[in-house]
Amino acid sequence: MRQSKLLSAQLQVLRQQMYPPEAMKSMKTFTSREVASLLGVAESTLRQMSIDGEGVIPDRQDNGRRAYTLAQINELRVFLAHKRPGESLGFLPRRREGDKLQVIAVANFKGGSAKTTTTVHLAHYMALQGLRVLVLDLDPQASLSTMFGYQPEFDVDENETLYAALRYDEEERRPLREVIRKSYFEGVDIVPGNLELMEYEHETPQAIARGLSRGDGMFFRRLKSVISEVENDYDLVLIDSPPQLGYLTLGALYAATSLIITVHPAMLDVASMNQFLAMTSDLMSVIEDAGGSLDHDFIRYIITRHNPHDAPQVNVVALLRSLFGQDVLAAPVVDTTAIANAGLEKKSLYEIARGAVGRDTLNRALESVDAVNGEIFQLVKTVWGRT
Missing domain, CATH: 1.10.1660.10 (Multidrug-efflux Transporter Regulator; Chain: A; Domain 2)
Known part of the structure; x- marks a missing residue:
């Protein structure tokens, strides 16, 4: 302490x-x-x-x-x-009447797979395209909140995280709109996180035992129900999932219309991802057995922190592409000092000032991240019926 x-x-x-x-x-x-x-x-x-x-x-x-x-x-x-x-x-590519709200969960329980970095860059990219974006920090470690300038123990008080909207205590529960904050980045709102989110993991088994987790209040339906309260305010909701398969992650998987899985192309990371996929599959089956319907518009893998000059990494990427085909995004996120340098200032590449890193280095990094985010944006537009 x-x-x-x-x-x-x-x-x-x-x-x-x-x-x-x-x-x-x-x-x-x-x-x-x-x-x-x-x-x-x-x-x-x-x-x-x-x-x-x-x-x-x-x-x-x-x-x-x-x-x-x-x-x-x-x-x-x-x-x-x-x-x-x-x-x-x-x-003005915002969703029109009849277009489905896109809820994209970024997931993987392997640390270092760049989940938070991917979420931040995607949020900023989509806002720069003119979309209205809501980001939800479901990770008790609150790295996403830190990237948006919030120090969890100083700036996020009790009952100010997503837990406030999910909790089972009717008297203390708050509408989602009350815990959404306008971020400094125009077009992006955020629900920050902190260690309080762990309370949901602790309370859910007790709520199930007491019969409080039923109908729309069932633990895996709660997040989807809460998001529906603000559906008309946004075009896209991004969820930075916690690095474990708990009740929060299950809620994110059920609420999501699409799923992004980040993977660093190293054999240990791929082996860990295999366990993640197996466990996720089992838990999705549990959700469906409990009456939940899972129908994702797309599920894609993003290759992160990729060094194209590293032969073992190149072999791993080739393996993933041979197995999963088009489910792996064509563009990888290259391993670059530009992202690391931006992270030191809690910034994305879209915020970093020209001159902070070498121009060629920054341009190569931006080309890589733009290509990945552009693919995801195209997938979203396809769901909205735009070609």
């Missing part, structure tokens, strides 16, 4: 140094070139719109260049979607 308090205090000091003066993360601005790339228009079109006073008026930096916030980019999406109705889905 003494060492935990020492470390917590030092982490708080580091955060205050990293994000002065409020000790909270903030969102970067975007250049005209970056905005044009995100919107799929020419930079000259943006310049002319700014001159004509159309859309939004960006800020001017000291060097005279235009700087756009993500909120302004989203305003431009709406403006262009109305101005060019034939291209509206390209500018």
